[in-house]
Amino acid sequence: MKTDLSASSSQQLTFFDSLRQSPIRAWGSLIATMGLAVIIPMAVGFGVGLEQILTMLIMLEFAKRISYFPGVLLVLIFPIVAYLPAGITYGKLNVGVLASLMETNPLEAQEFILTIPAYCYILALMLIAAALVWFKLRSQQLFNMSKNKLFLFVFVGLFFHSAVFKFYKYAVENFSEYYEAKEVLAAAMSVEPEWHVTALQGERSDLYVVIIGESVRKDYMSVYGYPHQTTPFLNSVPGYFVDGYVSASSNTWASLPRALSLSHDNGLSIDPAHNAVTLANAAGLETYWISNQGFLGSKDTGVSIIASRSSHQIYLKKGEYNSENIDDLILLEKLKSVLGRNGGRKVIFLHMMGSHPHECQRLHDYVVNFDTPYGERFNCYLASIEKTDSFIAEAYSILQKSGKSFSLLYFSDHGMTATKESSHGYRFKHGAEYRENYDVPFLLLNSVDMEHVVEKKRLSAFNFMRFFTDWIKVKTSLLPGGYDIKAVQDDQEVSIYNFSKLVDYNSLSSQESLK
Incomplete structure (x- = not known):
């Protein structure tokens, strides 16, 4: 029978009283409480910090003596168990992590599960076991809340400061922000863009090809100085290479829409109706979007909303449940087919899977030519960059054989973080804390280029639309002109x-590449 405890200390059993009466129960309860206090903050991305551990420890001790709350807390813990791998890998829940979780497909989910380190599964099982033991061995003596107002006040304060409450607080806030962003994107579908473009003087190409790479860090490309030869074609091909291009954000969901659309409030909000595709349409170019990223619906992601404005859309995989691991090289077959069609000047977007985790699965039959001491996943990442180099080389060759003037652009949506995975070596994951999460390649290969130029300058992807207008030789009152990529300075x-929020790039720390 449960007993209400008043404020009298003589009626309350201390840990030592419980230890004398039932040592196994007392020690089991204490160990379970400590386990929850340590693992829960880790699971939701707070890491191992004394403040949260103490907060959780005291809160859990108090919670044992509040009617019904142990059951409530037990229910709250199980979603945290599900988030644990993402929390340890990516940190606290934010709208970027939420968008990645919401917009994934079964293949990507499977690949993510396969990349989860074994210790995450062990921690998840420990968290479940600790929660069940804590609940089972909770105190049967309850505080009388009407006589312990100060206790209740302290408990509420601890709970609101705990990792448990903050996890759900972040979830509500970020769900709201995510769906608000989706509503803005969906509303853009019905907005008719008003570019009012006029032609610029200068040499124009017949074909413009935009290759959008995935998860490639610039400092792992030999064309930018990496010692392993990951880009043999790009090392010497005539073209213009920017050494210092900074992506808008650290994942596809946030980065590409901000690069490919007009942005307001210095990049905090975007105008998805006015994007690179609708600008090319307004300029009279025929637009194609050929993607290996999958298609969940024209209103489901910022990228798919931009792509839906193109004259022609080709997805190698459609629908969340039909997604599969298709080789990027199939994109080149589609490129050949498009070039075989009659028509005027074209802008063709090729959206790759590139080096997206799991890197080894991106290779298909491509041979791994690297044998570094950093493990299989690391070597696969280098090979995926070498494969991207081969992809660009083949696209370049296809364009040359077309007999038309062309300009080929390649950039990556964001970089990655290299992390040590115990004895299994290193792997790459999404991150936001280092400059290298944003340092990406940006290069132009034109049919008329005669020399290989690598130039150091700091350029922001938030100015991509200014570059794009100059590239296709148009101007519009919605954008300031004069952004010739070869002439512009930092x-x-x-x-x-x-x-x-927006963060100064220079305030970020740096992570050196592994040689």
Whole structure:
């Protein structure tokens, strides 16, 4: 029978009283409480910090003596168990992590599960076991809340400061922000863009090809100085290479829409109706979007909303449940087919899977030519960059054989973080804390280029639309002109979007590449 405890200390059993009466129960309860206090903050991305551990420890001790709350807390813990791998890998829940979880497909989910380190599964099982033991061995003596107002006040304060409450607080806030962003994107589908473009003087190409790479860090490409030869074609091909291009954000969901659309409030909000595709349409070019990223619906992601404005859309995989691991090289077959069609000047977007985790699965039959001491996943990442180099080389060859003038652009949506995975070596994951999460390649290969130029300058992806207007030789009153990529100097005050605000790029720390 449960007993209400008043404020009298003589009626309350201390840990030592419980230890004398039932040592196994007392020690089991204490160990379970400590386990929850340590693992829960880790599971929701707080890491191992004394403040949260103490907060959780005291809160859990108090919670044992409150009617019904142990059952409530037990229910609250199980979603945290499900988030544990993402929490340990990516940190606290934010809109970027939420978007990645919401917009994934079964294949990507399977690949993510396969990349989860074994210790995450062990921690998840430990968390479940600790929660069940804590609940089973909870105190049967309850506080009388009407006589312990101060206790209740302290408990509420601890709970609101705990990792449990903050996890759900972040979830509500980020769900709201995510769906608000989706509503803005969906509303853009019905907005008719008003570009009012006029032609610029200068040499125009018949074909413009935009290759959008995935998860490629610039500092792992030999064309930018990496010692392993990951880009043999790009190392010497005539073209213009920017060494210092900074992506808008650290994942596809946040980065590409901000690069490919007009942005307001210095990048905090975007105008998805006015994007690179609708600008090319307004300029009279025939637009194609050929993607290996999958298609969940024209209103489901910022990228798919931009792509839906193109004259022609080709997806190698459609629908969340039909997604599969298709080789990027199939994109080149589609490119050949498009070039065989009659028509005027074209802008063709090729959206790759590139180096997206799991890197080894991106290779298909491509041979891994690297044998570094950093493990299989690391070597696969280098090979995926070498494969991208081969992809660009083949696209370049296809364009040359077309007999038309062309300009080929390649950039990556964001970089990655290299992390040590115990004895299994290193692997790459999404991250937001390092400059290298945003340092990406940006290069132009034109049919008329005669020399290989690598130029160091700091340019922001938030100015991509200014570059794009100059590239296709148009101007519009909605954008300031004069952004010739070869002539422009460093952008001032380069910032990145960290899913909640803009952060000065220079304030970020750096992670050196592994040689």
